[in-house]
Amino acid sequence: MRCSGCGKDIPFNGQVCPYCQRDKSGDQMIHSVLVVFTLIGGGVGYLLNDFIGFLVGAFAGAIIGGILGVAASSSAKSKPPEVRVAPDNSAAAVPTQSRSAARLLELDELKAKGLISEAEWSEKRNALLRDL
Ligand SMILES: [Zn+2]
Numbered sequence: 001m002r003c004s005g006c007g008k009d010i011p012f013n014g015q016v017c018p019y020c021q022r023d024k025s026g027d028q029m030i031h032s033v034l035v036v037f038t039l040i041g042g043g044v045g046y047l048l049n050d051f052i053g054f055l056v057g058a059f060a061g062a063i064i065g066g067i068l069g070v071a072a073s074s075s076a077k078s079k080p081p082e083v084r085v086a087p088d089n090s091a092a093a094v095p096t097q098s099r100s101a102a103r104l105l106e107l108d109e110l111k112a113k114g115l116i117s118e119a120e121w122s123e124k125r126n127a128l129l130r131d132l
Pocket residue numbers: 003004005006007008017018019020021022
């Protein structure tokens with residue numbers, strides 16, 4: 001089987017390419033579908049027209065298998081990014097709150113260190129709470 005990352009001939013088994021550490025699940029899917037369709041095509045072709053039928057059938061099967069394998073692996077690959085987008089969007093909403101909380105904590109710290117007076121602390125704290 002050929003690695004679609006580095007182009008080297010690699011063993012079918014295993015999770016990643018031993019040369020470039022690329023995830024080879026896509027390549028495995030293409031390879032499996034290709035082999036299955038080549039065998040089906042060859043078998044059907046042989047039943048129809050012996051040896052020439054076998055060659056033509058295997059060739060047609062390999063082409064169909066290759067197209068389906070690439071389609072299957074690309075659709076499998078296109079799914080993970082969609083899943084990753086959702087947490088990013090919900091995470092973007094959080095900072096507004098946590099930033100306010102961080103500022104309140106910062107304010108308490110300033111007062112604890114005596115850098116701002118009780119009145120300043122109270123005033124600033126009220127302003128921050130209004131923004132929430
Ligand atoms: Zn590779």
